[in-house]
Structure formats: structure tokens, C-alpha cells
Amino acid sequence: MSASSDKHMTLAGESDRAPVSLVILGGGESGVGAALLGKKKGCKVFVSDAGSLKDVYRKELDAAGIEWEEGGHDETRILSADEVVKSPGIPEKNELIKKIRAKGIPVISEIELAYRYKGDSKIIAITGSNGKTTTTSLIYHILKTAAVDAALVGNIGDSFAKCVAEDPKPVYVVEVSSFQLDDIQSFRPDIAVLTNITEDHLDRYDYNFENYIRSKFRITENQRAEDYFIYNADDKITTQYIDQFKINSKQLSFSMEQEKGAAFIKDGDMYVRTGDDFMTMSVYDFTLKGKHNQYNTMAGSLAAATMEIRKEKIREAVQTFQNLEHRMEHVATIRGVEFINDSKATNINSTWFALESMEKPTILILGGVDKGNDYNLLMDLVKEKVKAIVCLGLDNKKIHEAFEGVVPVIVDTTSAEDAVKTAFSYAEKGDVVLLSPGCASFDLFKNYEDRGTQFKRAVIDL
Incomplete structure (x- = not known):
């Protein structure tokens, strides 16, 4: 855990010291969730949003006794914070962020804050340029089918931090963006899934594709030998850059182009192998259609297999999965x-x-x-x-x-x-x-x- 993270944990837990001043920039789902968790852990929390807050979020903050502002930023107050939780929608080139960085105030993402307080719970984190929402939803559906008590959080579902604060679960399935990964310190998924990397978000990465690639691979940077990293062996960018990163976790690949790795598709059948166990299933039984969804299904099935979900339950879930209503x-x-x-x-x-x-x-x-x-x-x-x-x-x-x-x-x-x-x-x-x-x-x-x-x-x- 980083020094700033240690400071946060120590100060928040000591009653004879002033509480940590935690500023949340952005009063949306993730920001309000971070505020509620920070408040619960004894921080002095202030939420600031340049736009307007939804009524539901105003009420949540008021009910928790959390101070907030909208329509602008109280820079003096923000620049006196011990730590800032930044909405992933705010770019680094934002003038206020530049001032916060210049003062040396630690800036973290909501998923980093949630990770600090998640206890012994497992994390399955999914990122990628395409397919991450579907893959995240599928993994969650497999876990629910197998009667695993899990929460769907992150870019899809509820705020990760809010779930940790109000309804903690033994397993969190977290969809994470590159923007959220940019501001992690100790965030460590037990299972990390990278669906693919395509040239995107370059305006946020100084029009340097490698900056974006490095951001995506940050999902692995804190992983240990007992963790898993699941990736697409057919994605040229992923395979081109993977050896440039020190990845300590077990690497499991999936492919439609070669019959190797932990999962592959051959002659219309999906094969999933983790350890000594393996399962097969016809792609024609997938409820998700299309080549891109066959990749998503392999990734989701692999993640479930590493959780030792029974293959009968994985098959059942893949055959019954439907995307969330009103979400893609x-x-x-x-x-x-x-x-x-x-x-x-x-x-x-x-x-x-x-x-x-x-x-x-x-x-x-x-x-x-x-x-x-x-x-x-x-x-x-x-x-x-x-x-x-x-x-x-x-x-x-x-x-x-x-x-x-x-x-x-x-x-x-x-x-x-x-x-x-x-x-x-x-x-x-x-x-x-x-x-x-x-x-x-x-x-x-x-x-x-x-x-x-x-x-x-x-x-x-x-």
C-alpha cells in the first residue's frame, strides 16, 4: 500500500487526530458512493461538482450529513484536502486538477477507495476497449446462477464504494475504465480480465496510443502470483505489448484463431481449460450471438472457471444470459x-x-x-x-x-x-x-x- 494510502487509513482510524479531509470531485454515482464510504470510515468529506447534482444524490448526501456544492468549485477548500477522489470523467488537463497535482495532494479513483475497505472480498475486474460491459454482466450472471453472493459494480451497476459502505459482498464484479485505472495505487483484482485494446481515448492520453495501452495494463500491476490475468490472445495490441509489463499473476489466454491457451473455439465448440479440469460447449448454445460475443463468452467462462464454478452452472448461465435491460x-x-x-x-x-x-x-x-x-x-x-x-x-x-x-x-x-x-x-x-x-x-x-x-x-x- 502506498504512503498516501497508509496515511489515509491511519488518520481515519485514530479518534485523537483530526479526521482526514477527503474531497470528492464529481457528484454522480461513483462520487456519491465514495463520499458515503469516506464518511463511514471517519473522514471529513466534501463533495464538489462543477455541474448540478441529481435530486436523489443531494438527498443521499444530506441524509449522511455530507457537505456538498454544485455549479462550481471552492478551490481554497479543495486545495486544503488531504486526498482527492476524482471522477473518471475529469481529464488531467483540467485546471483544478493541475492545481491539485501541483500541491502534491494525492488523487485517487473511487475504485481505489473502495478497494481499501473491501476486506477479504474477492474482486473480478474487467477492462478493455470493447466488450467489457457484456463480459462483466455475463460473469455476474454466471456467479448468480451458481448461487454466489456477488455485487455488480463500477461503470455498470452500482458504485463500488457505495456497495462496500452499505451492502458489502464476498465477491465484487467490477467494470473498470482506463480513466479509473489511471488513479489507482493499491487496487488489486484477484481476477483481471482485459477484453482487447483498440485505439481510443487518445485525447485523454496526449494522442499517444502507448499511454492508453499502459493505462489498460495497470489492471495487472498490483497482482500477485496467486491471482489471474485473462486476456485475448487474438488481440494484436495486447499480445504485442504484454511482455513489456511485469505481470506476476497467472496468465490465461483465450482465442478463436489458435487451439492453445486456457480457452479456444474449434469447429463451433468452446473449450475452457483451467488446471486439470476442462469443459466444452457448442457456440450455437450461446444466447449472445456474433463473433465479438464469442470472445466475451470465453472471457466470462474463464473467469468463472478460476472461481471453481461448476461447469454445469457455467453452461446453464451462458445459455440463459441476457444483457441488462436499458444497458446496451x-x-x-x-x-x-x-x-x-x-x-x-x-x-x-x-x-x-x-x-x-x-x-x-x-x-x-x-x-x-x-x-x-x-x-x-x-x-x-x-x-x-x-x-x-x-x-x-x-x-x-x-x-x-x-x-x-x-x-x-x-x-x-x-x-x-x-x-x-x-x-x-x-x-x-x-x-x-x-x-x-x-x-x-x-x-x-x-x-x-x-x-x-x-x-x-x-x-x-x-
């Missing part, structure tokens, strides 16, 4: 156009992750109640992948300002039905219509579930 949920394919419901994406980070996973030309349905969104965060992905934007909201001015001249088509709509019909009119066979709004839903819908349900109904009615 396949709705239907109509005349060659795929419709995906990601209504749970209520912030720009979530939309960013959704777009990152798109492998076909995309018509993006975007908009709603803006919470101070910086649409520039999406710019590179939109340029690369989006052929049209359908705005679904009452005030779409910022979206137009951000993407006029970047995307050839930007259209306004005010209902799910209109949005779906409009998106379909611009789609061609082989395209994807992605509802990933990046905004709250309260201008036109009761909540994100209502928005997703109306979207699905409109697709089915086409």
Missing part, C-alpha cells in the same frame, strides 16, 4: 438495421462507452435534460462512427452547437416514436440505431426506464 440492450434487427437501447446512459461518460463499442455505422439518438454536458468528450468517436444524430429532448441547442459541421444530419424530435421513425429513415442495412442519450430523461419521460421502454415499443411498432 439489443431490441431488434429490422430490415438489416439493429436497434440498441442504452437508455441508462444518462451522462456523457456512459454514451462515450456505448459509442466506443459500436462496430457499425451508427445513428445516435442523443439528448434530454443536460447536466452541464461537455459534448466535446464524444467528438472523436462521433467523427469516427456516427452518420446522423437524432436529438430527443426539448432543448437541443448544445448538441447542435457541438456537432454542426461534424455530423451531416442532426434532427430534432420530441417523442420516442418520432425519434425511432426518424432514425430508421436515415439508416441503411448494416447500420445501428443507438439510443444512448447522455442526458437525464425528465423533460419528456418519467425516468430512463420509461424512456427505454417507449423506445423499445416504438421499434417493435415499426
